[in-house]
Amino acid sequence: MNEITPGTIARADVRSGQYIGEIIEVNGPRAVFKVLAVLKHPEQGDLHHPYNPDVAMFHERRALGYTEKTNVLLRxxxxxxxxxxxxxxxLHEAVASQIAALDRLMRWSARGLELLKELRKDYK
Incomplete structure (x- = not known):
């Protein structure tokens, strides 16, 4: 990996999102990262129970804001x-991409449910 130094433009994985930004400073194993663009919008819901809508708290996760600073592990x-x-x-492209993926997953789920209900009739 190329060395990460202040001024470096980098891609960072932050929670479940992915961003492009500038390294402001490096402090040991972490760097202060200033957000400039969104590559992947953070995922919604409970990350410990993915694709389960019936959890105690279904989290809403907003993308980090323009020029927002956050600490990121160098790794x-x-x-x-x-x-x-x-x-x-x-940001709008990242949201649209995630909506398209969830729509595809919903259509897959509906189609699978439909076929399983038909198979259940054959299994009697």
């Missing part, structure tokens, strides 16, 4: 090459 950082996209555009 969760990778240098980023290329143009940094506009924050608002990247």
């Amino acid at each position: 969760d950082l990778k240098p980023y090459e290329g143009e940094v996209p506009d924050y608002n555009t990247s």
Whole structure:
């Protein structure tokens, strides 16, 4: 891995989201990371019970804001090459991508449920 130093543009995994940002400072095993764009919107719900809607608390997770600073472990950082996209555009694209994935999962689930109900009739 290339060395992470202040001023480096990096990709960071933060909780269940992924961001592009600038390293502001490095403190031992962590770095202060300033968010510039969103690559993957954080996942909703209980991360310990994925895809279970019947949990005690179904978490809403917002994306980190533009220029928001957060501490990130160095192991969760990778240098980023290329143009940094506009924050608002990247945020909307990340949300749209997650909505499309959940829609596909809902359609898969509905189709599987439909087929299992038909199979159940054959199994009697």
